[in-house]
Amino acid sequence: MKAIVLTEAGGPENLQMQELPTPQPKEGEVLVKVHAFSINPVDIKTRKGGGLLAGMKESAPVILGWDISGVVEAVGANVHGFREGDAVFGMVNFPGNGKAYAEYVAAPAAHLALKPAAISHEEAAATTLAALTAWQVLTQQAGLQKGQRVLIHAAAGGVGHFAVQMAKYLGASVTGTASAENKDFLLALGVDQFIDYTKEEVANAVNDADVVLDPLGGETTVKSLQTLKPGGTLVSIVGGAKEPVQQQAKEKGVTAKNYLVHSRGEDMARMATLLEDGFLKPTVSHIYTFAQIAEAHRQIETGKTRGKIVVQIG
Ligand SMILES: NC(=O)c1ccc[n+]([C@@H]2O[C@H](COP(=O)([O-])OP(=O)(O)OC[C@H]3O[C@@H](n4cnc5c(N)ncnc54)[C@H](OP(=O)(O)O)[C@@H]3O)[C@@H](O)[C@H]2O)c1
Secondary structure, eight states, X not given: OEEEEEXXXXXXXXXXXXXXXXXXXXXXXXXXXXXXXXXOHHHHHHHTTOTTHHHHGGGSSOXXXXXXXXXXXXXXXXXXXXXXXXXXXXXXXXXXXOOOSBSEEEEEGGGEEEOOTTSOHHHHHHSSHHHHHHHIIIIIISOOOTTOEEEETTTTSHHHHHHHHHHXXXXXXXXXXXXXXXXXXXXXXXXSEEEETTTSOHHHHOSOEEEEEESSOTHHHHHHGGGEEEEEEEEESSSOOOHHHHHHHHHHTOEEEEOOOOOOHHHHHHHHHHHHTTSOOOOEEEEEEGGGHHHHHHHHHTSOOOSEEEEEOO
């Protein structure tokens, strides 16, 4: 099979297409013929030598990627709920070795869900790591409730644009931050309040949030504590809730914590339902071919991607 191997930590030129043996599904795994996969900022961090690279080197060659949509080609022992020919999607082995930049991926069945027939492989591949992050943060980490107010930073990005739609689905009132070029996009997604972070200090505009989703870190995390009402919760997905910030939060009567998304088939099944029922619609702003992987990485590195980008195979 063809796969994109990271030859060594560094620039996008170190992502090279190679011919490798097709993996065999182990117990509990299915072999997926991949139709599309999506790219996340963690792919870039890992490619550069940070992110998850340290743990991935043990299983050389290093193949990046976690987000797939495709068709089950073979089923390992003790797999229930999936058969050869099923269209599936999911975030595979995160945090760990997903090895998703490949024509075939051996994936734990417990990390996958059936892809709704009306959803394309490109849309499904987009609705994986970023969507699970938004879902796990809002529902499991912050316990967002109907009628509450949530502040979503970087609301036009991969995680953010899913978080906005999920928060609306959950019945919350949503404030989203982005630059002016994404204002109409966010209003169309359903934000109740738009803040152009290049012009306005968020802490001056919001002071009654129940929940903050922080994909930015640094000063944003610290300043966002001021936007929370007593008892509120900030969840940083970039490690922004460092010890002193957590202490500061405690003194203010709020909670600040960090979170890392985890593969979970039950949550993927929920994504499938939300997609099927029309509550979730991924914005796929660019589709690349397998051979254009370096361009796809350069796009994410701009930090300006709207929604998701996806790579098609075949
Ligand atoms: N811990 C976890 O489990 C986890 C999971 C997923 C992602 N992450 C991390 O979370 C971060 C975001 O991920 P992502 O996939 O959403 O990234 P992304 O799609 O690349 O985010 C791009 C978006 O960020 C917006 N943006 C950039 N700077 C901003 C600022 N100062 N204020 C508001 N918006 C800003 C841009 O909007 P404009 O163009 O309008 O500026 C753009 O739409 C990454 O660092 C990623 O590694 C962590």
